[in-house]
Amino acid sequence: MTSAPVQILVADDHDLLREMLRVYLSTESDFEVETTSDLPSTIDLVRGGASFSVILLDYNMPGMQGLAGLRELREHAPEARIAIISGTATPDVAHQARAAGASGFFPKTMTPSALVRAIRALAQGAEYEADAFLPSDPVATHPLAAQLSPRELEVLERLCKGLSNKEIARDLDIREPTVKLHVKTLYRKIGAANRTQAAMIAKQQGLF
Known part of the structure; x- marks a missing residue:
């Protein structure tokens, strides 16, 4: 008995990346892939009746307004597993995305094979903590790092x-x-006066 295909929507405004993801994911025999390039067209698609198992939603594409776009899409596609994808993944944004209803947070540095595995897991109902897709970051709990924003x-x-x-x-x-x-x-x-002193403070305290 043939299993139902995994319906995937790639919503990303970067033309090359969007097309590369479409082509690569389509090589999986059970993946069916559609694409959009902004939030309004994504919402129009699902409101028009299109149904997706997994939606890869670019964090920075037009119309998103941060995670407000995720919440809006969540209302129109409550059954879909939505994963935020981003080229600037940070633990803070990843955790906020999960709190806003995302089933996962995928940095664009993921290998293609890892992305396929992650999509399959989401389609099967898995929930992922953001850290599962972020590089190990031992400085995140450093007292000096705690004083600074991620940027x-x-x-x-x-x-x-x-x-x-x-x-x-x-x-x-x-x-x-x-x-x-x-x-x-x-x-x-x-408490640094210049870039040299800032670097010295960070290194003396073992931050980097």
């Missing part, structure tokens, strides 16, 4: 590597003025 922590880590503000901006895909603001704020929080 400030990312900036400080790159300061310790000697990166310039421009390099940090490129590495984190944010604007250089935003980096400068984060640097200024983390200086104040950890």
Whole structure:
């Protein structure tokens, strides 16, 4: 007896990634894949009667407004297993996503084979803690790290590597003025006068 196909919706505004996921997932004989590129079209699709076992929902695509988009889609697709996918996965956002009704949180750094396994598990009713799909992060409980936001922590880590503000901006895909603001704020929080002192404080306390 042939099992029912796993109906998957990939909702992501990155054209190349969306198409790559569609093509790769479609190589699984029991996967049937559709795609959308923003939240309004995703909601229109499910309101029109389309039913999906698993929805991969990009955290940053148009219309999402953070996790508000997840909550809205959850109302229109209560039976679907919705997993947030993101290229900027952080433990805080991942846990917030779970609290908002996501069945999983998948960083875009997942290997294709791991993603297939995760989708199958979700389709079978599994619930995943966010940490299952996030890199092990021993600094998360460090007392110095606790003073900083996730983004400030990312900036400080790159300061310790000697990166310039421009390099940090490129590495984190944010604007250089935003980096400068984060640097200024983390200086104040950890009691540093400059980037050299900030790096020394972090290293002396065993953060990085």
